[in-house]
Amino acid sequence: MAELNSLIETAQRYAQEDPNPSTTTLIEQWITNAKAGDGAAIEDLRSRFGTTLEFGTAGLRGKMEPGTARMNRVMVMRASWGLGQVLKTTTQGTPKVVVGFDGRRQSRQFAEDTCAVLNGLGIEVCLFMDPVPTPLCAFALLHERANAAVMVTASHNPPDDNGYKVYWGNGAQIIPPIDSEIASAIQKAPLVSEMRRPTPPEAHKQGLRHMLSDSTAEAYLDEVLKRAFHPQASSNSDLRIVYTAMHGVGGRLVQRALHRAGFQGVTVVSAQADPDGHFPTVAFPNPEEDGALDLALATAKEVDAHVILANDPDADRLAVAYKDGDGYRMLNGNEIGVLLGVDALFATKGKVKNPLLVNSLVSSTWLGHIAKQEDVAHAETLTGFKWIANTAMQRLQDKGDNFIFGYEEAIGYTVGDLVRDKDGVSAALQFAQMCARLQNDHSDPIQELKRLAVKYGLVGTLQWSKRPNGKTGQRRIQQILTGLRTNPFS
Numbered sequence: 001m002a003e004l005n006s007l008i009e010t011a012q013r014y015a016q017e018d019p020n021p022s023t024t025t026l027i028e029q030w031i032t033n034a035k036a037g038d039g040a041a042i043e044d045l046r047s048r049f050g051t052t053l054e055f056g057t058a059g060l061r062g063k064m065e066p067g068t069a070r071m072n073r074v075m076v077m078r079a080s081w082g083l084g085q086v087l088k089t090t091t092q093g094t095p096k097v098v099v100g101f102d103g104r105r106q107s108r109q110f111a112e113d114t115c116a117v118l119n120g121l122g123i124e125v126c127l128f129m130d131p132v133p134t135p136l137c138a139f140a141l142l143h144e145r146a147n148a149a150v151m152v153t154a155s156h157n158p159p160d161d162n163g164y165k166v167y168w169g170n171g172a173q174i175i176p177p178i179d180s181e182i183a184s185a186i187q188k189a190p191l192v193s194e195m196r197r198p199t200p201p202e203a204h205k206q207g208l209r210h211m212l213s214d215s216t217a218e219a220y221l222d223e224v225l226k227r228a229f230h231p232q233a234s235s236n237s238d239l240r241i242v243y244t245a246m247h248g249v250g251g252r253l254v255q256r257a258l259h260r261a262g263f264q265g266v267t268v269v270s271a272q273a274d275p276d277g278h279f280p281t282v283a284f285p286n287p288e289e290d291g292a293l294d295l296a297l298a299t300a301k302e303v304d305a306h307v308i309l310a311n312d313p314d315a316d317r318l319a320v321a322y323k324d325g326d327g328y329r330m331l332n333g334n335e336i337g338v339l340l341g342v343d344a345l346f347a348t349k350g351k352v353k354n355p356l357l358v359n360s361l362v363s364s365t366w367l368g369h370i371a372k373q374e375d376v377a378h379a380e381t382l383t384g385f386k387w388i389a390n391t392a393m394q395r396l397q398d399k400g401d402n403f404i405f406g407y408e409e410a411i412g413y414t415v416g417d418l419v420r421d422k423d424g425v426s427a428a429l430q431f432a433q434m435c436a437r438l439q440n441d442h443s444d445p446i447q448e449l450k451r452l453a454v455k456y457g458l459v460g461t462l463q464w465s466k467r468p469n470g471k472t473g474q475r476r477i478q479q480i481l482t483g484l485r486t487n488p489f490s
Contacts, residue, residue, distance in 0.1 A: 004045075008031050008034070011048070012027070014049065014066070015028070015066075018066060019073055020073070029041075030044050048067025048068070048070055049068050052069060053068065055079055055082070055179065056183070057174055057179045057384070057386060058384075059150075059163060059166045059174075060164040061154055062075075062161060064105065064106055064162050071154075071163065073106075073113050076110045077116075077117050077192050077195060077197075079164055080114045080117035080118055081117050081186070082188075083118070083182050084123050085185040087123060087147055088122075096123070096126065096146040097118055097148045097150060098144055098149040099111050099126070099127045099137075099151075099152075100127075100128045100149070101131055102131050102154075102248065102249050102275070103275025104154060105277040107153065107162060111150075114164075115127050115200075117195055119197070119206070120197045120198055124207070125208065126144050126146065126211075129211050129212065131249045132249060133248075133425055134153055134155070134165070134421065135315065135423035137149055137151040138151070138171060138423075139216075139419050142171045144212075146169065148166060148167060150164060150165065151164075152164060154314075155312060155316065156286035156287075157285075159278055159279050159285065166182070167420075170420070171420035172389035172420040173384070173385065173389070174386070220418075221256055224257055227416055227426075228429060228430065229347035229430065230433040230436060230437045231261065233439075234262045235262035237262065239436050240305040240307075241263060241265060241266045241305060241307055241309060242299050242309070243267070244269040244272045245272055245273055245274075245311055246279075246292065246313055247278075248313030248315055249275050249313065249315055251273050251311075254425055257426070257429045267300075275313075286312060287310040287312055288411060293308065296321075300328060304323075306435065307431075308320065308321040308322075309431065311424045311425070315425055316422040318428050319336075322445050324446055329446060332461065333363070333407070333412070334366065335449055337363060337407030338367050338449070340413055341357050341407065344357075344415055345357065345370075345371075345374065345405070348404050353400075355401070355404045356378070356392065356396075357404065358388050358407075359380060359381075359388070359406060360382065361380050362408065362410075366456075366459035377401045379391050384408075385414070385422050386421075388406040388408070392406065403416070409461075415427060415430050
């Protein structure tokens with residue numbers, strides 16, 4: 001009974017904060033049914049209000065439903081208040097935050113709530129007008145010389161999820177102790193109803209709200225094209241490309257990048273070209289999942305494409321399939337990473353002093369072996385691009401190493417330091433240009449992998465995944481992680 005009373009108290013307090021009137025009615029119904037002994041209603045309360053959605057280095061991510069353990073407007077506004085408090089104590093003058101959002105349901109609303117809370121704390125915000133790729137938001141942070149950025153996205157999670165991703169002033173995702181400082185501040189957040197939240201016109205009048213136009217995207221594309229490795233190869237290439245945005249936000253930028261680079265043979269999977277948070281043509285909006293690229297493969301066969309390029313919904317990842325005989329071979333994340341890494345290495349040879357290649361420890365050791373044989377600096381980091389980006393910056397400061405490429409096997413790559421996070425847009429262009437270069441040399445990515453194996457030695461990898469569901473699954477995950485920490489692989 002004590003647990004139920006505590007759940008009811010938490011749920012009632014939450015209902016007072018949620019701006020959605022229908023939420024109050026829903027929670028009252030759960031409470032009434034729970035008091036009557038309805039087991040399902042009690043479990044509803046327990047799953048939604050028994051814990052609090054934790055803020056960590058990945059920010060927030062969860063299912064969009066009412067509750068302290070879910071992703072919703074209340075939790076977004078609490079997180080924004082906590083972020084604002086930390087910015088005010090660590091920034092000289094008025095802090096500035098870039099805010100972006102993807103095409104998922106409620107993403108725009110969450111972005112507006114973020115802006116309102118930050119504006120209420122006297123913090124300046126620069127908000128994108130339309131849904132944007134995550135790498136564009138990360139680019140804008142440095143471009144606008146802001147102190148932080150918030151990207152509302154759940155990346156390639158299921159359709160009912162959303163998330164809140166935070167970058168710091170150095171351009172990378174937050175790392176300890178910043179995450180714990182924000183989490184501690186969130187615990188002190190007042191009721192949402194007590195937070196000052198000026199309207200957009202009020203915030204604009206106070207000089208605290210600015211809208212980011214297409215000029216930001218143009219500045220990003222200018223830099224991507226300026227840093228491209230093989231402009232001559234793409235300017236007259238007959239490479240046939242099929243591209244899919246996977247119902248996400250990468251389509252406009254990727255198409256513009258490819259067009260400006262000279263690729264004219266680009267076919268877009270029209271059924272997946274526009275942002276749609278329901279992801280109607282895929283069971284799971286992750287290009288690595290079985291069946292996710294079925295439409296792209298069918299389109300590629302129709303136009304006899306050489307290569308398929310696929311972004312995940314927020315366009316920070318890139319999947320690739322290349323024509324192999326009568327079909328197409330999916331390249332895994334390690335193969336794409338090694339191809340792009342070697343391409344970057346030799347394209348910058350003699351042009352970049354002390355080049356540095358980086359990958360995470362869950363990725364293949366192949367790139368590291370190649371770097372060693374080429375006498376080039378290489379670093380291996382913890383899992384997550386925040387560590388890749390921060391390691392690159394630290395190595396530049398400590399040793400003068402200049403970062404040229406980093407990747408993680410979960411199809412995340414970044415070429416150079418333009419964006420200090422995964423960037424599926426620039427990676428798509430770089431891979432297309434690499435294909436054009438290889439085509440001019442009467443080769444292709446599959447043949448190039450064989451050449452690299454012969455020259456440097458082959459490192460085999462095998463990808464296997466299992467998704468434990470529910471509380472039982474979460475407990476099993478924790479048991480596995482505890483076991484690995486206690487008895488790590490030697």
